[in-house]
Amino acid sequence: MQQIAIFGGTFDPIHWGHLLIAEAAMAQISMEQLIWVPSINPPHKQATAFEHRLAMLKLATRNNPAFTVSIIEKESVGNSYAINTLINLSALYPNTHWYWIIGLDAFQTLPRWYCGIELAQMCDWLIAPRPAGAETISQSESVCKQVEQKFKEKSNTINWQLLNTPLVRVSSSKIREFCRLGVSIKNLVPESVRLYISTHQLYSDNPE
Numbered sequence: 020m021q022q023i024a025i026f027g028g029t030f031d032p033i034h035w036g037h038l039l040i041a042e043a044a045m046a047q048i049s050m051e052q053l054i055w056v057p058s059i060n061p062p063h064k065q066a067t068a069f070e071h072r073l074a075m076l077k078l079a080t081r082n083n084p085a086f087t088v089s090i091i092e093k094e095s096v097g098n099s100y101a102i103n104t105l106i107n108l109s110a111l112y113p114n115t116h117w118y119w120i121i122g123l124d125a126f127q128t129l130p131r132w133y134c135g136i137e138l139a140q141m142c143d144w145l146i147a148p149r150p151a152g153a154e155t156i157s158q159s160e161s162v163c164k165q166v167e168q169k170f171k172e173k174s175n176t177i178n179w180q181l182l183n184t185p186l187v188r189v190s191s192s193k194i195r196e197f198c199r200l201g202v203s204i205k206n207l208v209p210e211s212v213r214l215y216i217s218t219h220q221l222y223s224d225n226p227e
């Protein structure tokens with residue numbers, strides 16, 4: 020059976036934090052492929068046009084042959100729910116053991132996701148520590164255990180492990196804010212992404 024990880028996100032835009040997490044997951048788990056899945060209509064946030072986010076994702080991931088970018092959520096009608104993404108990908112990649120890569124902040128919200136209980140058991144969860152409430156590994160672990168407890172209370176299990184990554188304080192919102200303020204994002208995104216943002220005047224007060 021092959022092992023594949025999904026890394027879902029809004030990626031508005033993709034940044035070095037995402038790339039570091041993906042590399043850490045590949046180093047920690049023996050897997051054939053890592054599939055990046057940009058959300059077309061994130062259920063919980065507004066986002067820049069899908070085509071721009073997709074283009075930046077492709078630029079940033081093109082040098083790693085184990086990385087694939089999937090547009091599977093483009094076919095979804097309405098909100099792009101993670102459970103549908105996993106079901107649809109499972110049809111394309113049968114006989115696969117699935118992992119889902121997620122930041123600690125998003126993992127905390129999993130019990131409230133659409134069909135979250137069912138989804139939780141359909142894959143193993145690889146959690147990237149993230150600042151905001153969990154500054155150490157043991158704090159991150161205890162946050163994950165609290166999430167696990169919520170599933171246990173409903174007689175469900177969840178398999179998870181923390182990724183061995185340092186805390187990275189970069190976020191897409193910080194990048195969008197820096198662009199609005201005219202502050203350099205040179206060290207926060209790959210150069211190809213920085214150039215794309217600048218060429219298309221994304222996130223500035225004078226969008227295309």
Ligand SMILES: Nc1ncnc2c1ncn2[C@@H]1O[C@H](COP(=O)(O)OP(=O)(O)OP(=O)(O)O)[C@@H](O)[C@H]1O
Pocket residue numbers: 027028029030031036037040120121122123124125126147148149150187188189190191192193
């Ligand atoms: N610096 C980071 N450390 C750990 N996890 C992260 C980091 N940045 C993003 N993630 C995780 O990557 C996934 C996709 O994140 P997303 O594309 O929404 O980026 P973001 O930086 O969280 O965006 P925003 O600031 O707009 O909320 C989520 O699971 C999120 O928790």
Ligand SMILES: O=C(O)c1ccc[n+]([C@@H]2O[C@H](COP(=O)([O-])O)[C@@H](O)[C@H]2O)c1
Pocket residue numbers: 026027028029030056058061062063064099100101102125128131132133
């Ligand atoms: O399916 C859901 O109900 C759901 C609710 C919130 C987030 N998600 C997924 O979580 C992933 C990370 O989302 P985000 O907003 O942190 O970019 C992305 O793949 C989303 O589709 C999914």
